Structure formats: C-alpha cells, structure tokens
Amino acid sequence: MTVEGKEFIQALREAGLKVTQQRVALLSILMESTDHPNAEEIYVRVRGLDDSVSLATVYRTLSTLEEAGLVQRLNLENEPARFEITPAAAHDHLVDVDTGQVIELPSEEMNRLRNDIAAKLGYEIVSIHSFVRARKIKTSP
Amino acid sequence: MTVEGKEFIQALREAGLKVTQQRVALLSILMESTDHPNAEEIYVRVRGLDDSVSLATVYRTLSTLEEAGLVQRLNLENEPARFEITPAAAHDHLVDVDTGQVIELPSEEMNRLRNDIAAKLGYEIVSIHSFVRARKIKTSP
DNA sequence: AACGTAAATGCGATCCATTCGCACCTGTCA
DNA sequence: TGACAGGTGCGAATGGATCGCATTTACGTT
Numbered sequence: 001m002t003v004e005g006k007e008f009i010q011a012l013r014e015a016g017l018k019v020t021q022q023r024v025a026l027l028s029i030l031m032e033s034t035d036h037p038n039a040e041e042i043y044v045r046v047r048g049l050d051d052s053v054s055l056a057t058v059y060r061t062l063s064t065l066e067e068a069g070l071v072q073r074l075n076l077e078n079e080p081a082r083f084e085i086t087p088a089a090a091h092d093h094l095v096d097v098d099t100g101q102v103i104e105l106p107s108e109e110m111n112r113l114r115n116d117i118a119a120k121l122g123y124e125i126v127s128i129h130s131f132v133r134a135r136k137i138k139t140s141p
Numbered sequence: 142m143t144v145e146g147k148e149f150i151q152a153l154r155e156a157g158l159k160v161t162q163q164r165v166a167l168l169s170i171l172m173e174s175t176d177h178p179n180a181e182e183i184y185v186r187v188r189g190l191d192d193s194v195s196l197a198t199v200y201r202t203l204s205t206l207e208e209a210g211l212v213q214r215l216n217l218e219n220e221p222a223r224f225e226i227t228p229a230a231a232h233d234h235l236v237d238v239d240t241g242q243v244i245e246l247p248s249e250e251m252n253r254l255r256n257d258i259a260a261k262l263g264y265e266i267v268s269i270h271s272f273v274r275a276r277k278i279k280t281s282p
Numbered sequence: 283a284a285c286g287t288a289a290a291t292g293c294g295a296t297c298c299a300t301t302c303g304c305a306c307c308t309g310t311c312a
Numbered sequence: 313t314g315a316c317a318g319g320t321g322c323g324a325a326t327g328g329a330t331c332g333c334a335t336t337t338a339c340g341t342t
Contacts (some may be wrong), residue, residue, distance in 0.1 A: 018289060018338050039328080054292045059329060061290095075216055077270065080328060094259060097267050105258050110251060114273060117246050118235060123275035126238050129218065130271035132255060134264035159309050159318065180299080195321045200300060202319095221299055 008070070015068035025050040026061050027070070027085075036074060036082040036093075036102045074102070076131060093131040105132075149211070156209035166191040167202050168211070168226075177215060177223040177234075177243045215243070217272060234272040 008027040012019050029045045030037075037045065043058045062083055065071035074082040076095055082102065092107040111128070118125050149168040153160050170186045171178075178186065184199045203224055206212035215223040217236055223243070233248040252269070259266050 020290065020338070022291070052292085056293075056330080057291055063330095064290095073218075075218060077214075077216055092255075092271075094262070094264060096264075103262065105262075107258075110254055110258075113251055113254065114233075117248075117251075118273060118275050119278075121235070121244065121246075122278050122280075123235060123237075124278050126274045126276055128273050130233075130273075132259060132269050132271075133267045134259050135267055137260075137263050137265050139263070161309070161319065163320075193321085197301080197322075198320055204301095205319095 011068075011070055015070065017064065017068065021050060022046075022053045022057050023061055023065075025053060026058065027065070030071065030083065030085050033084075036084050038080040038082050040080065042083065074131065075129065076102075077133075090128070092128075095131055095133045097133045097135050152209075152211055156211065158205065158209065162191060163187075163194045163198050164202055164206075166194060167199065168206070171212065171224065171226050174225075177225050179221040179223050181221065183224065215272065216270065217243075218274075231269070233269075236272055236274045238274045238276050 008031070009019055009024065012023060012027075017023070025046050026042065029042060029049065033042075033045070039055070039058050039062060042062070043053070043055045046053045046058065062071060062073070066073050066083075070086055072084050072086050074084065074093060076082060087104070090107060090111055091104045092110060094103040094105050095101070096103065107130075110130075114128065115125060149172070150160055150165065153164060153168075158164070166187050167183065170183060170190065174183075174186070180196070180199050180203060183203070184194070184196050187194045187199065203212060203214070207214050207224075211227055213225050213227050215225065215234060217223060228245070231248060231252055232245045233251060235244040235246050236242070237244065248271075251271075255269065256266060
C-alpha cells in the first residue's frame with residue numbers, strides 16, 4: 001500500500017481508520033519529509049500545522065499507520081526509530097556513519113535474492129529490515 | 142575478528158582488553174549459545190558460572206566486545222537486543238514471526254551485492270544490519 | 283440534522299532496556 | 313610486589329515508547 005498525492009485520506013478509509021485531523025496532519029508532514037524524521041521531530045513539525053497533536057498520538061498514529069502498511073519504521077542503532085511513507089519502490093538504507101545522513105538504496109535485486117533464499121528454506125518474507133552503516137570513500141586526499 | 146575454540150582469551154588480549162573472569166565467563170557462555178540470547182538471558186546463564194557478575198557488566202562487556210568486533214548485536218523489533226559471537230561466515234538473519242525463532246541465512250552473495258551498490262555511490266560498508274521477518278509456508282493444509 | 287457508539291485523543295504516569303556515577307577491586311606491566 | 317589504569321558492583325538515572333483513563337470526535341444510523 002502506497003500513498004501518493006493527497007489520496008492519503010482515501011488510504012486511511014481503505015485501511016478502516018477514522019480520518020482525524022491529527023492523522024491528516026501527520027501524514028501530510030510525512031509526505032513532505034524526505035529526511036526520515038523520528039517521532040519527536042515529526043511531533044514538532046506536526047505541531048506547526050496543528051498544535052493540538054500530542055506526542056502520544058504521534059507514537060500511536062505512527063504505529064497504526066505502520067500496521068496498515070502506510071508507513072515504514074526504520075530501527076537504526078542507538079537512536080530513536082525513524083519513519084517514512086511506505087515508498088513505491090522498495091529500498092534499503094545506508095547510514096553515513098560520519099554525518100548520520102540516511103540515503104536510500106535501490107534494492108530490487110537484493111529483494112529478489114532475499115526472497116529466493118527465504119523460499120529455499122520454506123519461508124515467505126513478511127517484512128525486510130535492512131540497513132548498512134557506511135563511510136564515504138575519500139577519492140583525493 | 143573471530144573467536145574459535147578457547148582462544149577468546151587471546152582475542153581479548155589482542156583487542157587490548159583485560160582478561161577478567163567476568164569477560165571469560167561471558168564469552169564462554171556466548172560460545173555455547175546458538176539461540177541468540179539477549180542481555181538478560183546472558184546474565185542468567187553467566188550467573189550459573191560466576192555469580193559475581195552484574196547485569197551492568199553484562200551490558201558493558203557486550204558493548205566492549207561489540208566494539209572490538211568479537212560480538213555482534215542484533216537489533217530486532219520490539220524486543221531487547223540479541224547477541225552472538227561474530228560468526229566466521231557472515232550471515233543475515235530470518236526471524237520466524239510465529240515462533241520468534243532466529244535462523245541464520247547464508248549471505249555471501251547478498252554481501253557482494255550490497256558492497257557493489259554502496260561502492261557505486263562512493264561508500265564503503267562499515268557494518269551490516271539486516272534481517273527479515275518471515276512466515277513458514279504451509280505445504281499441505 | 284441530531285444521536286449513539288466505537289474509535290481516537292490528551293495528559294500524565296509508567297514501563298523497561300540500557301547507561302551512568304562512584305567507590306571499590308584487580309589485571310598487568312615494570 | 314607495587315602502582316595505576318582499567319574494570320566492576322550497586323543503585324540511581326535516563327529516555328524512548330506505551331498505557332490508563334476521562335474526554336472528544338468521526339461517522340453510520342435514525
């Protein structure tokens with residue numbers, strides 16, 4: 001399930017969820033965030049649109065949306081979880097160990113490989129949780 | 142860096158770490174654990190060998206050993222981190238969503254692919270954090 | 283358009299995995 | 313064997329995330 005344009009209201013309905021102003025605010029913030037914010041950051045940004053939203057609701061809504069498949073949770077290490085709208089094209093993530101920046105990696109090929117390996121063991125994949133920590137290679141010092 | 146047999150004492154020395162009875166106890170427990178235990182579970186098992194070890198030391202030692210590359214931390218979701226001796230052959234993990242069991246997946250090919258993708262973007266991989274949640278396929282219902 | 287109900291929310295309290303502060307111990311190397 | 317950096321135990325603290333509960337709200341039904 002993917003959200004594009006302003007159809008996230010419809011996406012909420014299809015997921016059997018009530019369309020509340022808090023959810024709409026959160027989703028629209030998430031749509032325009034390309035930096036994989038965490039709950040606290042999302043909370044601050046959402047307050048800019050609607051100062052009635054509580055942090056508890058941000059957490060609850062993110063979990064609800066994750067369960068509905070509208071949102072993806074990134075559990076990196078030693079930092080609060082980050083979130084993104086479920087992307088149309090699946091991708092893994094690369095975390096720059098020096099800057100903390102998160103970069104999206106194309107991963108159709110990896111997914112195929114993962115599926116094959118899992119299938120060989122008699123499993124079907126439910127969800128993928130994969131990232132690498134990496135360092136930019138210095139080309140000319 | 143990998144630990145085999147009883148050479149973990151030497152491995153500690155090589156890492157510039159003091160060889161304390163707590164560390165030896167923890168490493169030997171970890172060597173004989175194939176089920177990816179978490180800190181609490183490791184604590185209980187280590188107490189069986191040496192009841193002077195504290196939970197704080199288990200956490201500190203695991204972090205120290207991880208930093209030294211002797212131990213690998215698995216951050217699964219919604220549960221405390223699990224640990225394993227750094228395996229000789231790199232592998233990803235599969236978590237059975239029904240049983241919680243952790244299965245090791247061969248992943249040389251995946252690692253090659255990951256390296257290629259990262260290299261193409263000018264990065265060298267520092268560490269890999271990858272697991273899939275999966276469900277056993279029913280063959281005959 | 284008002285109603286009834288289940289679902290959502292805000293607030294503050296709470297949980298719990300992990301880390302910290304600090305006084306005391308112990309490897310290690312001279 | 314003595315000095316000292318590094319390691320440890322204990323209990324307190326931290327901090328991300330969740331919960332309990334009273335109140336509000338969305339939305340299908342009159």
